[in-house]
Amino acid sequence: MNRLQLHALLREAKALSGHGEFVIVGSLAILGAVSEPPDAMVMSVDVDAYMKADPGRTGELCEALGQGSPFEDEFGYYLDPVSPKLPSFPEGWQDRLLLVDFGDVRAFFVAPNDVAVSKYIRGDARDMRWLRAGLMRGLLNLDVIERMVGSAPTLGNELQAARKRMTGHRKRLKL
Incomplete structure (x- = not known):
């Protein structure tokens, strides 16, 4: 597209x-x-x-x-x-x-960072590919996303899971 x-x-x-x-x-x-x-x-x-x-x-x-x-x-x-x-x-x-x-x-x-928050919360495999590509190209800022994620509406353990996904990206992508 x-x-x-x-x-x-x-x-x-x-x-x-x-x-x-x-x-x-x-x-x-x-x-x-x-x-x-x-x-x-x-x-x-x-x-x-x-x-x-x-x-x-x-x-x-x-x-x-x-x-x-x-x-x-x-x-x-x-x-x-x-x-x-x-x-x-x-x-x-x-x-x-x-x-x-x-x-x-x-x-x-x-x-982009607002979309990324939603994608980290949802955690779908397609979302993870989108996030990795954006992080690797510098189109997303993980520090900003981490600061904003707590203000997004979530259910149950979604916030904890989103933060875990961000930590994984930070480690794997060396951000």
Whole structure:
């Protein structure tokens, strides 16, 4: 996935919804920080996003742009509507959104370290690959992530597990 592909998807979303501002929250949010991130950070074919002014209506775009849609059939990627409350981002994440103005549509991307907090909490194997690639390229700052992780909403032992994953990366990557 790249910015041109993302722009094409958001342009279609605007044409269907009338909304011209979207928030990108998942792995592909890295495209807001750098135009050419490592391949391991942009392997996803689903764009986790919501309409900034009306998040609850984003799901209405699924038939035309979601998984199994004609858009996915033609282009190989799709819109995955999410709630702004879904990811485990640290306090203040909305104040750190990164804007990319494509001219006809605007995308607000969750900052890389905020996405990293959520990924450390979730701990999926794909998330670990994304995190390693970002840490190795200097796109993520483990010191900042460690400071922020405690302010993210978690359940049960998720915070302890996230900190253990960070310690593992610090040791293995010699950070």
